[in-house]
Amino acid sequence: QQxxxxxxxxxxxxxxGISIINCAYENTAFDYFPWYQQFPGKxxxxxxxxxxxxxxxxxxxxxxxxxxxxxxxxxHIMDSQPGDSATYFCAASISTGRRALTFGSGTRxxxxx
Amino acid sequence: xxxxxxxxxxxIIEKRQSVAFWCNPISGHATLYWYQQILGQGPKLxxxxxxxxxxxxxxxxxxxxxxxxLKGVDSTLKIQPAKLEDSAVYLCASSISLAGGPNEQFFGxxxxxxxx
Numbered sequence: 001q002q003x004x005x006x007x008x009x010x011x012x013x014x015x016x017g018i019s020i021i022n023c024a025y026e027n028t029a030f031d032y033f034p035w036y037q038q039f040p041g042k043x044x045x046x047x048x049x050x051x052x053x054x055x056x057x058x059x060x061x062x063x064x065x066x067x068x069x070x071x072x073x074x075x076h077i078m079d080s081q082p083g084d085s086a087t088y089f090c091a092a093s094i095s096t097g098r099r100a101l102t103f104g105s106g107t108r109x110x111x112x113x
Numbered sequence: 114x115x116x117x118x119x120x121x122x123x124x125i126i127e128k129r130q131s132v133a134f135w136c137n138p139i140s141g142h143a144t145l146y147w148y149q150q151i152l153g154q155g156p157k158l159x160x161x162x163x164x165x166x167x168x169x170x171x172x173x174x175x176x177x178x179x180x181x182x183l184k185g186v187d188s189t190l191k192i193q194p195a196k197l198e199d200s201a202v203y204l205c206a207s208s209i210s211l212a213g214g215p216n217e218q219f220f221g222x223x224x225x226x227x228x229x
Binding site: 004006032034036041042043044045046049089091093095097098099100101102103104105106 | 117144146153154155156157158161168169204206208216217218219220221222223
């Protein structure tokens with residue numbers, strides 16, 4: 001019940017296109033859903049996060065869409081750039097007690113120029 | 114603001130040897146996490162500290178892994194003896210952990226361990 005399932009495993013997008021990565025969770029106690037970006041040789045960096053009381057959050061070119069009833073959330077990267085090429089991880093956690101993140105398996109995004 | 118510091122960045126050891134990793138979290142962050150990231154997978158929690166107390170170590174292989182956080186600041190993670198399957202990146206993260214607040218965790222660059 002602690003799993004977070006992420007798809008696709010890899011994604012190739014043309015420069016200027018929209019990248020979409022999807023995640024699904026099982027534990028309804030999760031109440032914090034961040035997305036992390038990781039470049040080779042670096043630690044994950046927080047990109048954007050959402051709480052379940054809103055259905056969408058936008059920060060620049062990055063948008064999280066959240067569907068509480070379906071237990072799904074997704075990351076949309078608008079106007080994708082070659083510099084966005086990285087591995088993206090969705091995650092989920094509970095805000096009280098054990099607050100450790102449960103990560104998805106990652107999506108390797110490649111934006112072609 | 115300085116980020117999470119980790120050392121060493123890389124370590125190569127033979128199986129059955131021991132190894133230790135060090136983490137210095139962001140100043141003022143009460144919660145510290147150690148995650149294991151196997152190549153091609155997402156990070157998985159090993160242990161979580163709140164100040165110098167353990168909150169969750171349910172996924173720590175306690176027959177070979179140990180961790181401590183002295184004085185509620187720096188932390189060390191030790192593996193003894195190492196196995197081939199311990200080859201991974203060991204990530205340290207920290208968060209402020211205000212009650213009910215967002216669980217923003219900040220990660221260090223990790224230590225890449227190779228066990229031969």
